[in-house]
Amino acid sequence: MLAFIARRLLATIPVLAMVAVFVFLMLRLTPGDPAAIIAGDNANAQQVAAIRTGLGLDRPLVEQFAIWIGRMLQGDFGESYFFKRTVASLIAQRLEPTIALAAVTILLSVLVAVPLGVLAAYRHDSWIDRGVMALSVAGFSIPVFVIGYVLIYVFAIQLGWLPVQGYRSIAGGFAGFIERLILPACTLSVIYIALIARITRASMLDVMNEDYIRTARAKGLTEGRILVRHALRTAAVPIVTVIGIGIALLIGGVVVTESVYGIPGLGRLTVDAVLARDYPTIQAVILLFSFVYVLINLAIDLIYVFLDPRIRY
Amino acid sequence: MSKRAFFLATAILAAASVPADAQTTLRNVMHSDLKILDPIWTTAYIVRNHGYMVYDTLFAMDEKFAVKPQMVEKYEVSADKLTYTFALRDGLSWHDGKPVTAEDCVASIKRWGAKDSMGQKLLGVTASLDPVDAKTFKLVLKEPYGLVLQSLGKPSSNVPFMMPKRVAETDPNKQIEDNTGSGPFIFKKDEWKPGDKTVYVKFAQYKPRSEPASGLAGGKIAKVDRVEWLAIPDHQTAVNALIAGEIDYMEAPPHDLLPVLKKEKSIALVDWNPLGNQYTFRFNWLHKPFDNPKIRHAVITAFNQEDFLKAVIGDPAYYKVCKALFPCGTPLESTAGMQGLLDSNFAKAKEELKAAGYDGTPVVLMHSTDLVVLANLAPVAADLMRKAGFNVDMQSMDWQTLVARRTKKEPPGQGGWNAFLTSWVAADILNPVMAGFLNSACDKAMFGWPCDEKVERLRDAFAKESDPAKQKALAEQVQARAMEVGTHIHLGQWFQPAAIRKEAVSGLLTSPAPVFWNVAKK
Structure with a gap:
């Protein structure tokens, strides 16, 4: 097992190296000039050129790449062109809101979706099953921003129960923290509930027809025990996979939700950096996302072992 | 527990977690997030607006487009119109408590003049620019120039903001690191979170002019203790936050959302920049x-x-x-x-x-x-x-x-x-x-x-x-x-009106740039 983990961690090095080269080249080939953006609309060509020189963007591409990679190898992600802050500190500042939103969303999604999926499978072809599947299709079909605006209108504007926007760190009090996460997490979890519920239902349906379930029933076990202890555990591998992918997607994919709810997370940092052509920030964030994807995939593979003893690495 | 009871409980918990706050805080959503802090390094309007919070100017344009002395107490022009002598007001100080000096102003004009097109033209006809004493400096021209005061009172990017000499000596092509100004608000760098919020607090030692505020000129009296610029990139969310009372001011609501705001009784649309x-x-x-x-x-x-x-x-x-x-x-x-x-x-x-x-x-x-x-x-x-x-x-x-x-x-x-x-x-x-x-x-x-x-x-x-x-x-x-x-x-x-909470905010000035002195909050 340890050898497997070590092999997988080593395999991240070529992956990240490829991502680094790809991101660097893509950014330089994309139209846009950070110096012109920084200089502002009223700047003349001399002002733009001076800023470009100051940022080192007038140097040959190979030299720029060598400087960046050299710094990266020393753990220095560089300094944002715009914020005059280290990229590492910018990411650190934005990490908490995104992780908090992702964690609450996944927790909510799992708590709602898994029981719904199990119930739908258990009551296969009943109105409950059809209702869950209808909700699931609706969850996939309605865009996140529509759900967000509707929830804001109802719960923040009309009822005044929850704030419209913003984020408060957990260090500033749990009530303020959770109060600002309820609406964004509900918004974001709709699609994950739909996804996880469907996978859970499908996986459970496969398992429920197995011989050992019939045997369990013949032994007189309660339906609850059969569903949770026997069926769900076997059906869990694809469910865990989809939850894992969901977490990975959430880390980098909460852009719309973060924008709608004014949450200063990594998604918004990425969008801001892309719009501003802030190369050091974009490069670091994409590398971070790639690393997180690799780690989450590794974690999922390890969880398989605990869920299904037949799996060996 | 019913849903309503749950939300009420959450609200009570939230209220209990917030300390009693006697400060008045004006919460604004500006047209853009503040990313750069040097108003001489860039011409971006959001940085200019930041400049007006933190820095002061030698001259300023009033709402009738007349250039009036601001940090300057008095100035003299020689008969041949070649020599301008400027004397600073008494009691001007930087946010760190040190006095504003003529040396600071000379260095600031030189840095601004190296970047700004009007500044370049002014310095192009300047023979010398030197301090005379701690509060006086002299500008000597090579030939008569009609835009000396208009240049020093330039209202928009790049505005000739005054900075301490140690800051103004920064290479004009590099961003300043020190944000000490002498304006009516102090920039709280420790609370600045790009992409989230920018915070200013009232500079208690600021000495305003005695004239009433007019445009960018006159007495700059900070009437709120704290100003927060919140970064809410989504316009609809910002409008919702304004309606819900989470923010007080929105600088640039898009025109398609103005009908929504007009219908709201708690909101007023203010044309703060009638020149548009x-x-x-x-x-x-x-x-x-x-x-x-x-x-x-x-x-x-x-x-x-x-x-x-x-x-x-x-x-x-x-x-x-x-x-x-x-x-x-x-x-x-x-x-x-x-x-x-x-x-x-x-x-x-x-x-x-x-x-x-x-x-x-x-x-x-x-x-x-x-x-x-x-x-x-x-x-x-x-x-x-x-x-x-x-x-x-x-x-x-x-x-x-x-x-x-x-x-x-x-x-x-x-x-x-x-x-x-x-x-x-x-x-x-x-x-x-x-x-x-x-x-x-x-x-x-x-x-x-x-x-x-x-x-x-x-x-x-x-x-x-x-x-x-x-x-x-x-x-x-x-x-x-x-x-x-x-x-x-x-x-x-x-024209781009701003949207404010009618009952809460008063005193917005008519000016070419949005400024927050003279603005009070109930």
Whole structure:
């Protein structure tokens, strides 16, 4: 097992190296000039050129790449062109809101979706099953921003129960923290509930027809025990996979939700950096996302072992 | 527990976790997030607005466009108009408690003058600029120059903000690291979270002028303890936050959301900048077909302002047809040289094109798609030009791509361009020297690179003139010449009201830039 983990961690090095080269080249080939953006609309060509020189963007591409990679190898992600802050500190500042939103969303999604999926499978072809599947299709079909605006209108504007926007760190009090996460997490979890519920239902349906379930029933076990202890555990591998992918997607994919709810997370940092052509920030964030994807995939593979003893690495 | 009970419990918990706060905090959503802190390093308006919070100016423009002393107590001009002596007010101090000195001001003017176009012109005619004593400094000119005070009281980017000498000595091409100012608010760098919020607190030791606040001039009295600029990139969310009372002020609600805000009883729309903005079409003089002045003129003949304004702003309450190159409502407003232009006379435009020998060379028109206030301009321009007989290749891109591409001098087929549309804040185009698109100094001009000796001569004459009547006559000549050769075209004045919570916020000033002294919150 340890050898497997070590092999997988080593395999991240070529992956990240490829991502680094790809991101660097893509950014330089994309139209846009950070110096012109920084200089502002009223700047003349001399002002733009001076800023470009100051940022080192007038140097040959190979030299720029060598400087960046050299710094990266020393753990220095560089300094944002715009914020005059280290990229590492910018990411650190934005990490908490995104992780908090992702964690609450996944927790909510799992708590709602898994029981719904199990119930739908258990009551296969009943109105409950059809209702869950209808909700699931609706969850996939309605865009996140529509759900967000509707929830804001109802719960923040009309009822005044929850704030419209913003984020408060957990260090500033749990009530303020959770109060600002309820609406964004509900918004974001709709699609994950739909996804996880469907996978859970499908996986459970496969398992429920197995011989050992019939045997369990013949032994007189309660339906609850059969569903949770026997069926769900076997059906869990694809469910865990989809939850894992969901977490990975959430880390980098909460852009719309973060924008709608004014949450200063990594998604918004990425969008801001892309719009501003802030190369050091974009490069670091994409590398971070790639690393997180690799780690989450590794974690999922390890969880398989605990869920299904037949799996060996 | 019922849902309602749960939410009530959450609300009680939240209330209990917030400490009692006797401070008044004004919460604003500005037109953009603050990313850069040096108002001399960039011309971005959000950084200019930050500058007005933190820094003070030697002179400032009041709401009637008169330049008034601000940090300066008194000034003298020698009989030959070559020597200006400025004395600072008593009691001015930096946020760190040290006194503001003449040395600080001299260093600040020099740094600003190295970057800003008006500053460069001023320093270009300056023989010496030196402190006389701790509170007095002297500017000696090589020749009389009519825009000394207008330059030092320039209201918009780059504004000559005063900084401590140690800060002002930073290379103008590098960002400052120290944000110490002497303005009415202190920037809280420790609380600044780019992409989240920017915080200012009242500078208790600030010594305001005794005159009432007017525009950017007069007594700058901070009436709130704390100002927060919250970064809410989504306009709809910002509007919702304003309606819900989570913010007090929204600088630039998009025009399509104004009807929603108008219906809200708790919200007022405030036209804080009655001069507004001016849409502008810019030619690139370097390449065919706009290297030919007659072809440029045909575009001016084909355009009309109403079509652009209707397509972007829509509601006539927020726009005004204004053909003048200097904003309508300002002293230099004029119709000189505008007769028969901007009336969409397509027959005449076609004749002009034919006479100019237009061979159908495509016009590469850059279309910015992501900024609501600009997105509909290029399609209107393309349509009007096609009606006049132009072959238009409209290329869509995001604004930042356009900003980068417009600096390229290459031919349109190799990544260059022929034309694009933008918008100017009126405060940036008040006179021929200030208006960047009138600079016709060929390679030294702004992108588009117009090259016309006569325009430059007239601009220089304007800069040297101090008699307002003669300045106006020269400005009219500049305008007429600019229309004749086609430096750029104005496509109409438009206005951007701010939205405030009516019961909570009062005292917003009418000014070319949004400022928050004099603003009180209940």
